[in-house]
Amino acid sequence: MNLLTQKSQLKISILVSDLSTSGAGRWGGESVRSFLLAQALIRLGHKVEIVGFVFGQESNITSKADIVVTQVTGYNYPKFFKSATQVLRNLDSDIIYAMRPKSTTFGLAILKRLRTKIPIILDIDDWELSWYGGETWQYRPSLKQLYRDIFKPDGALRYPDHPFYINILESITNKANAITIHTKFLQEKFGGIYVPNGKDTELFNxxxxxxxxxxxxxxxxxxxxxxxxxxxxxxxxxxxxxxxxxxxxxxxxxxxxxxxxxxxxxxxxxxxxxxxxxxxxxxxxxxxxxxxxxxxxxxxxxxxxxxxxxxxxxxxxxxxxxxxxxxxxxxxxxxxxxxxxxxxxxxxxxxxxxxxxxxxxxxxxxxxxxxxxxxxxxxxxxxxxxxxxxxxxxxxxxx
The missing domain is CATH 3.40.50.2000 (Glycogen Phosphorylase B;)
Incomplete structure (x- = not known):
């Protein structure tokens, strides 16, 4: 019997790439996928925290009585490593629930598992590469452009969630211990278990x-x-x-x-x-x-x-x-x-x-x-x- 089946209450960290008002922080986070999952997990008796980055924008997310929200200031590479270290140090949970295959979430979860064996659930609620052309997207820079993308202060590859990194992480989603998705389209593409977004039908009554x-x-x-x-x-x-x-x-x-x-x-x-x-x-x-x-x-x-x-x-x-x-x-x-x-x-x-x-x-x-x-x-x-x-x-x- 493993540790998870021995414990009735687990600590589950939901790792989010963007807690700003244009990301998971919009509408105070209440109706966003990560917070819906948190509510569902709390109903099962688990302890839930949401950990995420805020990249240069405001956030109106605050901790609630039943959900601890930890916000970490995000930076582009190479300063991002400092932010990432802070997040990794705080992930002392039984399960990491990574939201989308991004460097800021799934990538960090994999790094944490290498050291601690913490299981990862990967949630995919959007096809990130679809915003960049989907299957047709390619990154084939010249040597000069590659140098600029890496070393210039505003270089494209300094952005932690650049599609180059997303493309790599989408190719290794099978490294997660479990995958959840919320549309059949995503299920056909990534596999996983269908968990459609839930509504609080008592609030919406x-x-x-x-x-x-x-x-x-x-x-x-x-x-x-x-x-x-x-x-x-x-x-x-x-x-x-x-x-x-x-x-x-x-x-x-x-x-x-x-x-x-x-x-x-x-x-x-x-x-x-x-x-x-x-x-x-x-x-x-x-x-x-x-x-x-x-x-x-x-x-x-x-x-x-x-x-x-x-x-x-x-x-x-x-x-x-x-x-x-x-x-x-x-x-x-x-x-x-x-x-x-x-x-x-x-x-x-x-x-x-x-x-x-x-x-x-x-x-x-x-x-x-x-x-x-x-x-x-x-x-x-x-x-x-x-x-x-x-x-x-x-x-x-x-x-």
Missing amino acids: PDKYDPAACRNYFGWSDYRILMFPGAPRPYKGVEDVLTALDILNQPDLKLVIVGGSPYDDYDAQLMEKWGRWIIKLPKSPATEMPKIVAAAHVVVVPQRNTPAALAQFPLKLTDGMAMAKPILATKVGDIPEIVGETAYLVDSGDSEAIATNIQLIFDDLSLANEKGLQARQRCIEKYSISAMSSTLDSIIKSL
Whole structure:
């Protein structure tokens, strides 16, 4: 019998590459994959800490009553070795849970295991190389460029999570003791055990909210509200919904975008072209999101068929499901399997079909709301924090 099976409570360190507000620290971390895993592990009775880097940006993450958060200032190479040493010294856990195959996470976990034999679970919730061209990405510098990338202060290879290092680490993911993924696309690529993102269905409980009162609170009583409760990006298809609103041309229809993009000025581009249809809400803590989603008539998840979208589990989908909202989504990646028969599904990029289904939903809102109730039940059974905990328990016992 190994040590892990002898202990009822384990200390598990979740190693994160970026705890800044543009990384795992966005929205206070509450709805980000690493914190969802932490909640699921705590429900199993384990002690959980989150350890991560902050590279030159602010972070609004703080330790909570049940999760210790340790932030380490990150630097580029060669100063990164100092940051890495600090992290390695603090990893005195029973299991390291490395988030994504990066130097700052999986790479450090492997170094720690070489000295201590601590088992590693690797979580892959995105295909990192997809942001650099995927399988076609190559690093073939000239000798002069290689010298610059290594020795110049702003050299590309001084960045710890440069795709050169990611490419190497993606090729050795089988060195982890276990792998967890959250989409079938990633499972086909890396193997591993399917652990979809869970939702706190007690926090996201529609019985606690009156939708009409919530709309009145936000000043939306005169509108029919479509909601995209996340950060818009081109591959997330928000433009397709806005084009559908152009087609319908019904002034009381509005698209509420919650939080906006922390990466660039994409929000401003959307507002410039489609401002008459958009209502923007600022970033909100997870505890406020149920009230916001309750105010929606429909939650839209219009993902486009791209590698970036295929690799991701859209959390906004389970926001709507948990709050028993009608869901209008595209047939991309795992979405059809996640929602089953409880949503309105259209082909990716088909604004005409999106417009038709928006009209269909509002023509029979009672039927749409019934589908929403079915979606909540499906979320509780398959995509809750409790469902996550059950799968993780089996993984840990198998180590």
